[in-house]
Amino acid sequence: MILTQQLILGVLVGGLYGLAAAGLSLTFGVLRVLNVAHGELLMLGGYGTFWLFALWGVDPFLSLLGVGPALFVLGIVLYWALFQFVVKAHEEIRIKNSLLIGFGLTLVFHTLAIRLWTADERSVTTEYAGTVLKIGVFSVPLVRLASLVLAFALLAALHLFLAKARWGRAIRATAEDWEASALMGVPVGRTYLLAFALGTALAGIAGGLVSVSYSISPSIGIEWTLKALIVVVLSGLGSLFGSFAGGILLGLAEAASVVVLGGPYREVVGLVLFLIILVARPQGLFGGRG
Amino acid sequence: MKLLLGGIALTVGFAAVPLVIGRDDLLNLGVQIFLAVALAQSWNLLGGYAGQITLGHAAFFGLGALVTRILWVRGTPLLLALLAGALMATLLGLIIGGPAFRLRGAYFAIGTLGLAEILRITVGNLLPEISTIPARSLATYNLVPRYYLMLALAVLCVAVVAVLVRSRVGLGMRAVREDEAAAEASGVGAFRHKLLALAVSTSLAGLAGGAFAYYHVSYYHQHTFSPVWTFDAVLIAFIGGVGTIHGPVLGALFYVILKETLAVQLVEFHLLIFGTLFVLVVLLLPGGLVEGWARARHLFSRR
Numbered sequence: 001m002i003l004t005q006q007l008i009l010g011v012l013v014g015g016l017y018g019l020a021a022a023g024l025s026l027t028f029g030v031l032r033v034l035n036v037a038h039g040e041l042l043m044l045g046g047y048g049t050f051w052l053f054a055l056w057g058v059d060p061f062l063s064l065l066g067v068g069p070a071l072f073v074l075g076i077v078l079y080w081a082l083f084q085f086v087v088k089a090h091e092e093i094r095i096k097n098s099l100l101i102g103f104g105l106t107l108v109f110h111t112l113a114i115r116l117w118t119a120d121e122r123s124v125t126t127e128y129a130g131t132v133l134k135i136g137v138f139s140v141p142l143v144r145l146a147s148l149v150l151a152f153a154l155l156a157a158l159h160l161f162l163a164k165a166r167w168g169r170a171i172r173a174t175a176e177d178w179e180a181s182a183l184m185g186v187p188v189g190r191t192y193l194l195a196f197a198l199g200t201a202l203a204g205i206a207g208g209l210v211s212v213s214y215s216i217s218p219s220i221g222i223e224w225t226l227k228a229l230i231v232v233v234l235s236g237l238g239s240l241f242g243s244f245a246g247g248i249l250l251g252l253a254e255a256a257s258v259v260v261l262g263g264p265y266r267e268v269v270g271l272v273l274f275l276i277i278l279v280a281r282p283q284g285l286f287g288g289r290g
Numbered sequence: 291m292k293l294l295l296g297g298i299a300l301t302v303g304f305a306a307v308p309l310v311i312g313r314d315d316l317l318n319l320g321v322q323i324f325l326a327v328a329l330a331q332s333w334n335l336l337g338g339y340a341g342q343i344t345l346g347h348a349a350f351f352g353l354g355a356l357v358t359r360i361l362w363v364r365g366t367p368l369l370l371a372l373l374a375g376a377l378m379a380t381l382l383g384l385i386i387g388g389p390a391f392r393l394r395g396a397y398f399a400i401g402t403l404g405l406a407e408i409l410r411i412t413v414g415n416l417l418p419e420i421s422t423i424p425a426r427s428l429a430t431y432n433l434v435p436r437y438y439l440m441l442a443l444a445v446l447c448v449a450v451v452a453v454l455v456r457s458r459v460g461l462g463m464r465a466v467r468e469d470e471a472a473a474e475a476s477g478v479g480a481f482r483h484k485l486l487a488l489a490v491s492t493s494l495a496g497l498a499g500g501a502f503a504y505y506h507v508s509y510y511h512q513h514t515f516s517p518v519w520t521f522d523a524v525l526i527a528f529i530g531g532v533g534t535i536h537g538p539v540l541g542a543l544f545y546v547i548l549k550e551t552l553a554v555q556l557v558e559f560h561l562l563i564f565g566t567l568f569v570l571v572v573l574l575l576p577g578g579l580v581e582g583w584a585r586a587r588h589l590f591s592r593r
Contacts (some may be wrong), residue, residue: 010489024387034400036400058564069378075542082573086573092395096343096396099343099396099400100524100528100568100572101569101573103524103568103570104566104568104572105565105569107521107525107564107565107568108562108566108569109564111559112563115562151459222517226403226404229400264411264414264415266408268408268411268412269407271404271405271407274401274404275408278393279389279390279392279393
């Protein structure tokens with residue numbers, strides 16, 4: 001009973017884990033850049049949604065139409081100002097430097113958020129926030145269900161874009177082999193820029209959804225970076241639906257641990273899983289490359 | 291030679307402070323600087339010289355603090371408690387070293403971050419109460435011995451790392467950092483050297499944690515496992531000059547003094563500045579303040 005209810009909630013939060021991880025996996029997979037400030041970008045998206053709602057009463061789901069593009073632009077700025085210099089380096093140095101830069105950005109965004117918006121926890125509470133769908137004895141919060149569906153739809157759309165569109169194919173080709181792509185006339189620099197900005201926008205939208213169903217504060221950045229990293233390690237790079245599935249797997253594992261071990265260990269389960277997989281497959285479940 | 295003399299002069303200067311002016315605020319500032327030197331220098335051995343960037347330094351600092359604090363509060367002599375803390379931190383380092391060094395680059399960094407977070411959450415769950423020095427010690431709490439202990443710790447960290455990296459083993463560590471395969475091919479065992487760097491680095495971090503446990507009157511055990519300790523170490527080492535002996539010392543002085551100056555009006559503001567500085571250093575000045583100084587001197591000496 002309790003277990004099933006927890007598992008339902010686990011699936012719902014798992015969709016957001018998947019969405020957060022998809023953005024990270026996109027930038028990591030394409031640029032070979034590990035942006036550990038990903039969670040901070042998610043946090044910024046969350047605040048965007050929160051303030052649009054708090055100041056002007058904009059519906060949180062509607063505000064994603066503004067938050068997504070805004071974070072896309074922030075991604076362009078970050079890439080242009082910082083990461084374009086990193087991608088020129090050789091792979092190992094590239095990952096190391098991007099990790100360090102992401103670490104610096106994490107501190108900057110985190111401190112900025114505290115200065116601007118205080119350390120308080122906030123969340124968007126709409127009129128329909130309390131609506132619960134009753135399925136037998138189980139209850140499904142409507143907002144969370146909508147978030148899950150939206151996350152899935154977004155990833156499906158992105159998948160289509162990567163599969164069919166000209167720029168989408170450029171992204172996939174560059175991820176496969178940037179040198180060969182450059183020789184085939186793919187503008188690698190702009191492809192990197194696009195992939196990075198898309199990853200940032202995904203983080204922002206995920207953050208908006210987090211602010212509706214859960215709560216945001218300046219300190220959620222690191223938590224969500226870790227969640228996204230765990231999911232990326234669980235599911236590997238290269239597949240958006242893989243990230244989605246990995247996210248749901250993590251949500252389920254956390255839910256099960258809440259029932260078995262109690263609430264406080266919820267965060268530990270994912271990390272333990274993460275370490276086991278990292279050590280058991282040191283080359284990563286990240287596919288065979290690199 | 292010049293560096294050695296500078297180090298000795300700095301140490302003597304700091305050692306004279308309690309004799310000349312015994313103001314508590316100055317002593318506390320000193321303690322913070324020494325702790326920062328110890329943290330950054332111990333991180334520097336593994337992250338700077340051996341090239342293994344870790345984001346899990348807090349795990350070893352925290353474990354050292356936890357063990358020392360519990361033993362010392364229960365009546366174990368301080369020195370023994372400190373040694374036990376350092377030993378436990380080293381042991382943890384050796385245990386995770388095997389599996390962790392199978393991870394390369396970024397995976398090692400985020401893997402160690404994950405480990406530190408697991409410890410932090412678990413310790414927070416198991417020991418949620420605040421830890422306070424017992425009343426009998428509180429009545430006689432004196433800052434001066436704590437100041438000297440921290441100074442000794444900082445000097446020890448700098449000395450150990452300086453001696454080690456100038457030895458044959460230290461050369462091996464740097465070889466591993468530059469090119470693992472080439473080092474192996476020249477008969478330098480990469481795993482052996484990395485593990486040694488990890489063992490020394492973690493024992494110093496554990497010792498620093500123990501000294502913190504002796505210094506601080508009351509705190510939550512979880513606090514010593516906080517990623518903040520790792521962040522401080524990484525920021526200081528990089529801004530000062532990673533992979534040099536005097537870099538982390540300069541970085542610590544700069545970091546703590548600026549942090550305290552800013553903290554008067556703007557709490558936490560220093561992280562904004564240091565985060566930005568850090569990004570700039572990684573992008574533009576990989577040698578930190580030390581390299582910046584050398585470049586500036588070069589520029590002027592040409593004229």
